[in-house]
Amino acid sequence: NAGVTQTPKFQVLKTGQSMTLQCAQDMNHNSMYWYRQDPGMGLRLIYYSASEGTTDKGEVPNGYNVSRLNKREFSLRLESAAPSQTSVYFCASSEDGRNTIYFGEGSWLTVV
């Protein structure tokens, strides 16, 4: 049971490049999330998906798009990367009606 799996773990991008962070969970959870973590800011919600086919903005959605491909997979896309998007990105999932969420290992992204 792998839990929440993210790829890639590390990535360096040039300003203006695009990329997609992939996330998959094997816990049969309906809800999935993308957070970013920055020094002194804690974790902030970018986007979430309450179920397959639905997505909603979180606290910091600008510059990102998401796709809930199926129940297992939730991807995060940076269309035109900016240095301000240098961060650690965490995918997470949760069961319906439960406030316990499970995080992946993180993806370290640097935009130069």
Add this chain to the structure above:
Amino acid sequence: QKEVEQDPGPLSVPEGAIVSLNCTYSNSAFQYFMWYRQYSRKGPELLMYTYSSGNKEDGRFTAQVDKSSKYISLFIRDSQPSDSATYLCAMTRSSSNTGKLIFGQGTTLQVKP
């Protein structure tokens, strides 16, 4: 002003010490409170979960919530070097907000042998 404030530390204590980690918050609607532990270069993992005011104990860990003061605490007794990590408080308004948590900045703890 951030909705949740947490002293980032770092906090350094000797092995065996009692550790107190704290968060304050401004939104009185928060009812569900959590503590996450995050080891270096890993994802956060849930440590404690509390609903409304009161205490909850789990082994060496005790979580306290004082809604009247908008203040939550995590106590670690007999701290061990393996407790060295960043501790994040998190909270939300209702169970329907699952996963849409508001996090504190995290406190880095180092327990020295």
